[in-house]
Amino acid sequence: MPSPLLLEEYCQFFRLLSEPARLQLICQLRAGPMDVAALIEATGFSQSHISRQLGQLQRAGLVSCERDGVRTIWSAEGALVDELCSLVQTRLKRRLENQLAQLQSA
């Protein structure tokens, strides 16, 4: 079993992904770098909220930014989140398949 400290680190990481706003931002940026205006347009959240969430993700190293004059271009490199989501998706899918089989056999 992981040490309590490491466990806490895991939790903080998973917490970042546990909020639709943040995960959506990451997924958007995985498609390619975007500026904040585009993220507002894509997600519908307020500018201040997006700024905060990006700040959290940046501190965790999940996104990075590059200033282009007055605008800030954000991007998300690394396939970690993709891999995590893929694993979870497989799990969710298998779970639904099992439930379906249960219903059909009944």
Add this chain to the structure above:
Amino acid sequence: MPSPLLLEEYCQFFRLLSEPARLQLICQLRAGPMDVAALIEATGFSQSHISRQLGQLQRAGLVSCERDGVRTIWSAEGALVDELCSLVQTRLKRRLENQLAQLQSA
């Protein structure tokens, strides 16, 4: 990019892992089936709290229980959480290594 509904599912899943109490329960159970008394002893949480958290994890299919008379033996099958934690750990490790390199080159 994943559909909003799927994204929400991901978030709910990650939320389960974002709480030390729950992740600790899973990790404990990954070492082998245990009864509730042992989980109380191992985690220090109250019985009612543990019962609630196990309920959430069970609904998500992350743990399962088997009644042995009056006692309930809980277990966590499937290496999904192990894999997720392993991926995150690798990420955390690499991030620290990079920060260390930054400091040493400065």
Add this chain to the structure above:
DNA sequence: CGGAGGTATGACCGTAGCCGCATAAAGGCG
């Protein structure tokens, strides 16, 4: 059946954190 051990649930409190509003800070342009 009555009581004891073990588990789930209702009620409640406290806090963390999401979210927007308003505003300050930072950077470009006439």
Add this chain to the structure above:
DNA sequence: CGCCTTTATGCGGCTACGGTCATACCTCCG
């Protein structure tokens, strides 16, 4: 230098959820 655009931050409301206490529910045993 003033002004505008873009981003970051202080403030506050609101809700969700972690955590506990008390209690109801279940299962076995005398």
